[in-house]
Amino acid sequence: MDPLSITAAVIGIAAPAAHCIHLLLGDLQKIVDAPETVASLKRDLLSVSQALTSLQAVSDQQWKLLGETVISQSKTATTSCNTSCDRFRASLGHWTRHSEDGRLSLRDRAMVGFIKQGYVKSLSEQLQHCKLTLTSVVSIATLHSSLQHTQATGEIMAAVSQKEAEITDSITRTEKQLAEVNAKLGALCMAKQEEDETEADRASAISQVAVEQTLLGESRKLLEELLSGIKTAAANTRKDQAQVVSNFGSQNQGIQTSVNYGGISGITFGKQ
Template sequence: MDPLSITAGVVGIATPAVHCIRLLLEDIQKIVDAPEALKSLRNDLLSVDQALVSLQAVSEAQWQSLGDAVLAQSKTATTSCGESCDRFRATLGRWTRHSDDGKLSLRDRAMVGFLKQGHVKSMSEQLQHCKLTLTSVVCTATLHSSLQQKRATEEIIVAISKQEADIADSIATTEKQLAEVNTKLGALCMAKQEENETEADRTSAISQVAIEQTVLGESRKLLQELLSGIHTAAENAQKDNAHVVNNFGGQKKGMQIGANYGTISGITFGR
């Protein structure tokens, strides 16, 4: 993996996504009387923005330790998140087209705060999962870096085991959400167009859930790749920690231990 391509790749995947997130965040913040659903979405956007900033701080050496597959999948997941925010921003503009000066009209308030709650919830879940996935990448990169800098200590081994369990839990959660989204998408495609619902609104609702389905699938692949890497790291750390080296001098008696990392018992000192 070329270090220059790593740097360009990380900057390239994070910067456009951060830009899309901040534009959507600005639009929501301009709505002074925003419904609770949009206020909650604003918090999700801030969390993902912070996760992307952390991703940008991952060093070239850390990306190399994670491998090409994780870098490529991180790029795909991050790009999808940014594109999803861009689409949602366009949809929000359509929902609030009857409003002025940051105050929602009664018609637009009903649209955003009641009729489109499912759409907003789907976007919120995408953002939460994006944050979870990116945070897993950053944490795993940090652990790999710790292993490369020094010999595996008990503390590092515990941290690796915890990260391994956390990623496994995230995969299980992702698979459950993916099953739910598959069911939701099927129901939306089969449902009849509601009263006062335009064809554009119907298409947008289906598209939003389809994007969520794609994002979850991409996140699952990335998490599985991370789990494989952290599992290998855990095995290597355990082997390293179990290693014992004894260097004996010329004497044939007495206690002589070069390096010991296990429990010593059954030893009596003196006569």
């Protein structure tokens, strides 16, 4: 893919997602007495909005270093986030149709605060995973650029090791959450319909959890690809630096120091 078209393609997907988040955030802010389950979404939406802004700032060269797979998976994660927010916004309008002037009616408050709490929680978790994956992409892109330097400092290599550990932990948590979502989806499909819940509401709730299941799976793949990529880049950097021959002063006398992450070879002591 032409590097110039990479950024354009990513922005072309990230910008609509950011706009949808802005609209949903506006809808939530209009509900002046919203339950905490809904109010907490505002923080999640703001976090994802910031992550999308950072994603759009990734340079052409950084995307090229990340590779086609990460580019494709980043687009998929962003699109899934956009779809979830758009769907939730439509549902929110339906749930609050009996309310006026930003204040929930008793009927709508029951719908949003109790019956729909699982739906709200699912979107919240999706937003958190979207933020995790996008911020991971941005941080790994930055580290990839740093590793392109001729001499990567000890500080940079330490940051790489720390990020590897963080992503490994994120993969483990994602796998655990994916198992929980699989169980939740099965329970939803088997559960009896709530008294005030329509068949459309039930289908929507199941669909939302199914989207969460898909997003978790995509997130895991993206994190695994990022981990593999940064490990390979770090290993190549260490290998290149290990091949640097250290020379000792003029005519092999005195001492010079340099950063080295591998075995030292080619050293001669004394005059030849």
